[in-house]
Amino acid sequence: MKLLITGGAGFIGSNFAHYMVKKYPDYQLINLDALTYAGNTDNLAELNGCPNHRFVHGSICDKQLVENLVQQGVDAVINFAAESHVDRSIAHPEVFVQTNVLGTQLLLEAARKHKVRTFIQISTDEVYGSLGPAGLFTEQTPIAPNSPYSSSKAAGDLLARAYFETYGLQVMITRCSNNYGPYQFPEKLIPHMIISAIADRPLTVYGDGLNVRDWLHVEDHCSAIDLVLHKGTAGEVYNIGGSNERTNISIVSTILEELQKPETLIKYVADRLGHDRRYGIDASKIINELGWKPKYRFETGIRETIRWYLQNDQWWNPIISGQFKLNEVNPNDTDQEQS
Structure with a gap:
C-alpha cells in the first residue's frame, strides 16, 4: 500500500509516520509537509534512510505538487496538515482558512x-463546540465551532463529507481529543508546562484553570487511525478519545x-477569548465497531512524556532559542497539534 501523509513533520503526523514505518515495512509512505513554524524535520530524523519513507517539502495548497504526488499510485491520503493553534487563529484567521479549508479541498x-x-x-473534537458539566461528544453531536481554528476544521470536514456524498470518494473523518506525547511543539499546554518547569519559569494558566479536556496519548491516536485505514467504513465519522478528562490546573500540578x-x-x-469550558469524547463507536483499545493510562503516559522531554532537550532547545519563546504566546493551547 502506498500512503500520502500530509502534515507528516508535525506532532501527530510524524508520530504516525514512525508508527506506520515500523508496523508496515512493506508499505510506501510519501510524507508531505510545508515546514511552517510547527513542522520540523528533526521529528523524522530516525526515519532518514528508511527505504519506505520519502519526505517532500511542500504545501497542500500547491495544486500541481499535490496532483503530482497523488498520481504516483497513491492508495490512501491521510490529511494531518492543519494550522491548529487557537490563539494564532484569533490573530490571523485567514491563514487557517487557506490551509484548513482550501488546502483540504x-x-x-x-x-x-x-x-x-x-x-x-x-x-x-473542537468542531463540536463546548460541553457543559455533563455529557460527551458523539458522532451525532451537531458541529458548533467557536474559534476560527475549529470553524476552519469544521469546514474541511464538511467538504470531505460532500466529496463522499457527491462524488463517492471513500472518505472517513476522525475527530480526536487532545493529544500529548513526544515531538509536540512547545506552545502546547503539556510540553510548554514541562519545559517551563524545567527552566523554573512561571507556568502561566488561563483564567481559573478549570477548563476540562480529554487527553489521548499520540500513540493510541496512531493505532486508532491505523484501524480506520484498514477497517473503517466510508462516509463514517469516528471519535477517538482517551477517557482521561482533566482540568488544565490538574495537568500543571501533575507536571510540577x-x-x-x-x-x-x-x-x-x-482568560482567552471564547475559551471553551469542556470537551469530552464518547469513543464507543470505534471501540465497538473496529476493536480499538487505548494502551496508555494517563498516569503512565504523562510520566513517559515528561521523561521524554527531560531526555531530549537537544530537540526542544533549538526551538525555544530560535523559533519560539516560552512566553511569546498565551500558552494554554490545549488543542492537538496536527500539522
Whole structure:
C-alpha cells in the first residue's frame, strides 16, 4: 500500500509516520509537509534512510505538487496538515482558512481525480463546540465551532463529507481529543508546562484553570487511525478519545509534582477569548465497531512524556532559542497539534 501523509513533520503526523514505518515495512509512505513554524524535520530524523519513507517539502495548497504526488499510485491520503493553534487563529484567521479549508479541498479534488481508494480527514473534537458539566461528544453531536481554528476544521470536514456524498470518494473523518506525547511543539499546554518547569519559569494558566479536556496519548491516536485505514467504513465519522478528562490546573500540578517543582511557579493570567469550558469524547463507536483499545493510562503516559522531554532537550532547545519563546504566546493551547 502506498500512503500520502500530509502534515507528516508535525506532532501527530510524524508520530504516525514512525508508527506506520515500523508496523508496515512493506508499505510506501510519501510524507508531505510545508515546514511552517510547527513542522520540523528533526521529528523524522530516525526515519532518514528508511527505504519506505520519502519526505517532500511542500504545501497542500500547491495544486500541481499535490496532483503530482497523488498520481504516483497513491492508495490512501491521510490529511494531518492543519494550522491548529487557537490563539494564532484569533490573530490571523485567514491563514487557517487557506490551509484548513482550501488546502483540504485541493487534496480532496486530487484524490477524486486520480481515483484514490481512501481519504482520511484528521479532525478535532473542537468542531463540536463546548460541553457543559455533563455529557460527551458523539458522532451525532451537531458541529458548533467557536474559534476560527475549529470553524476552519469544521469546514474541511464538511467538504470531505460532500466529496463522499457527491462524488463517492471513500472518505472517513476522525475527530480526536487532545493529544500529548513526544515531538509536540512547545506552545502546547503539556510540553510548554514541562519545559517551563524545567527552566523554573512561571507556568502561566488561563483564567481559573478549570477548563476540562480529554487527553489521548499520540500513540493510541496512531493505532486508532491505523484501524480506520484498514477497517473503517466510508462516509463514517469516528471519535477517538482517551477517557482521561482533566482540568488544565490538574495537568500543571501533575507536571510540577513529577518534576518536584513548587506550585508557587503557577501564575494565573486573563482568560482567552471564547475559551471553551469542556470537551469530552464518547469513543464507543470505534471501540465497538473496529476493536480499538487505548494502551496508555494517563498516569503512565504523562510520566513517559515528561521523561521524554527531560531526555531530549537537544530537540526542544533549538526551538525555544530560535523559533519560539516560552512566553511569546498565551500558552494554554490545549488543542492537538496536527500539522
